[in-house]
């Protein structure tokens with residue numbers, strides 16, 4: 001199918017994460033499978049290059065996305081999943097207000113071992129959006 005004729009999916013919002021300086025796109029972040037009946041969605045993120053990771057950009061971007069999800073779309077909760085060995089992903093999610101809601105045991109096989117899949121959720125009451133919104137946590 002001709003990609004230019006495909007319509008954007010109204011239940012999927014993917015945004016670019018860009019640096020103000022030089023307007024460089026360093027990653028993407030999304031709200032996927034937005035379900036406005038049940039008011040839930042799934043979040044996912046990636047900062048492309050390792051040297052842009054761990055600088056606070058992911059946290060800053062996620063706070064904006066959560067603000068959009070809860071204060072504009074009126075979602076009840078957003079969910080995600082983290083491979084249990086992904087310490088950075090778990091840490092930044094927790095910083096934004098995600099809490100663990102359960103685990104799929106030994107779901108992933110990486111680096112010669114099995115790892116749990118941590119299912120996490122964030123709700124308006126657990127989100128740190130209110131206190132952190134507009135206050136950058138960036139280290140650079």
Ligand SMILES: CC(C)(COP(=O)(O)OP(=O)(O)OC[C@H]1O[C@@H](n2cnc3c(N)ncnc32)[C@H](O)[C@@H]1OP(=O)(O)O)[C@@H](O)C(=O)NCCC(=O)NCCS
Pocket residue numbers: 045046047048052053054055056057058059060081082083086087088089091092095137
């Ligand atoms: C996960 C990701 C989006 C986070 O964005 P980021 O900009 O790197 O994250 P931030 O810099 O905002 O926050 C990272 C936090 O994790 C902490 N951290 C880093 N490595 C860690 C580790 N191994 N264990 C625990 N905490 C760790 C940092 O100290 C920082 O917390 P602090 O600000 O309190 O010190 C990004 O690193 C990424 O794209 N990673 C690869 C793809 C991926 O894992 N996507 C998520 C799939 S669920």
